[in-house]
Amino acid sequence: MAISRRKFFLTSALAGAGLTLAPEFSFAKTKRTSFGKTVRLGFIGVGRQAMGLMNRFMQLPEVEVTAGADVYEIKRKRFEERVKAAYAQRGTQPLSLKVYDDYRDLLASSEVDAVVIATPDHWHAKIAIDACRAKKDIYLEKPLTFTVYEGQQLVKAVRENGTVLAVGSMQRSAINFQTAVAHVQKGSIGKIQEVLVHVGENPFPKPFDLTPETVPTGLDWKAWLGPLPDLPYHPNLNPPISLDPVENEKLWAAWRWFKETGGGLMTDWGAHMIDIAQWGLNQDRKGPVEIIPPMGDAPLTYRFADGIPMKITSFDEGRQGVKFMGEKGWIKVSRGNFDSSLPEISLEKNDENFNYTQHYIDFIESIQRRKDPIVPVEIGHSTCTSCTIGNIAKDLNRPLKWDPITQHFGDDFEANTKLHYTYQNGISLV
Structure with missing residues (x-):
């Protein structure tokens, strides 16, 4: 590789x-x-x-x-x-x-x-x-x-x-995801018609609205913020723990869910599931050429250069996962699961096929x-980019054209300004 x-x-x-x-x-x-x-x-x-x-x-x-x-x-x-x-x-x-x-x-x-x-x-x-x-x-x-x-x-x-x-x-690195992608790429379910990707309900872009609390002793909040603009401390952003008695984090840190500090489930779970979808479509070093935000009953939809749509929507049992829809049938894959409409495509359910060691x-x-x-x-960047530009399309609430080679929204100045933000606190990226 x-x-x-x-x-x-x-x-x-x-x-x-x-x-x-x-x-x-x-x-x-x-x-x-x-x-x-x-x-x-x-x-x-x-x-x-x-x-x-x-x-x-x-x-x-x-x-x-x-x-x-x-x-x-x-x-x-x-x-x-x-x-x-x-x-x-x-x-x-x-x-x-x-x-x-x-x-x-x-x-x-x-x-x-x-x-x-x-x-x-x-x-x-x-x-x-x-x-x-x-x-x-x-x-x-x-x-x-x-x-x-x-x-x-x-x-x-x-x-x-x-x-x-x-x-x-x-x-x-899990055999169930590798098996799904291998079958899709070799045409076991025929030409792909569409891909469904479920990342879960997404509170993004809910504005930052946590009630400020006192910064705990021992936490350098300014250092935690780093390049971000000044934001108030709340324990959900950096969950407290205890050593005596032992008490670990009771929740995943909520910075993921706020526009100012994270990308919501689009980047949190999208970085996993959109990654698998693009891999199966041989688009994992490229990316979509168009992003259409949710409209009515239609979900957020990406289109690739070959015309295949990738829809961000729940399906079947509602588990985060990917469902490849082909001319001959479908393959569905998620954490700990693998299924297909074709009986000849199967995978034994054992620990070896579903772990990440x-x-x-x-x-x-x-x-x-x-x-x-x-x-x-490069693959991590391609996947992350697709997640992020999906959020941008939802934020602007209009279809966007994307060039995966130049990594730009063409001459769409408004959309291009959302590809980065100005670092604060004297921090420089390069």
Whole structure:
């Protein structure tokens, strides 16, 4: 799956016009020595998602967890306790373990080879680009970035620095999703007529309306906001935890659901399910050419250059998933499920066919072998872009034309201005 040379068109989202042809970047442009058997991981953002990722990576014998960073002191303490407890269960101690309140100090550490970034989405691009420049490999949670322009700049940074970047779209490593895509691509259900994608009810773009509360001791709220405009603190944005007694996050952080801080379920679940749909259609390095917002009973609809529509809508049992509709029948796939209208297309329901362990193994092997992972940065960017421009079409409430090559809405100035926002607090992306 290694990528040798590929062109990228990097555009100015704020200017809303103009096109710059970037140089061709080669994955092997910057040669680096393999780290050998052990990969020393640092975690940036050690909340609820990071705890799950830490458990998975620590099961791999080639991984040594050596560092963590977070703007919330109690979460740094929990991370440190969890890592030490995990090693104690093995009867060992970590070779090195340090925690930081500033991710830049972690990136400067010579005891970290690669980082797992599990921060809120608005920090993804800045931290990942800094990690590229620090010559750290990256496992980056989905969605790849908060804006389309951020994704363009991250793709450029990955290829310029020879970085291995894996996106946390772990469904691609599960056999049920792989089987569905393989059958669709080889024509088992005939020519595809349409694709249904369910990401769930979406509160976006509900305005930010949480009642301000006092920032808890140990949380650097300004650092949490980073490039965002000043917003009031609310515990739902960074859920509190306790170490004595032990009490973990009771909910997924609500920054996902607000226009100012996230993309709603369109990016949260869309980054998984739209990813599978585009993969099946061989559009995962391209994207749609038209986006039509919901109108009456018609759902948000994307159209690709070949005319196939992708509709964002619920179907059947209402589970988040993808349903490929072909001339001969359909294939439906979701977490833990696989089904088809054709009896000859089936998949045994067992743990091996529905787990994601291989995704984490793939990242470590990609580092060791200096190759692209199963979900490289370009695919993560293409998927994230489709999610984001869907939100833009809904926000503007009118059909939009999209050029997946130039990554622009043509001469639609109003739409192009939504491809990025102005960073605050003295933070610069590039």
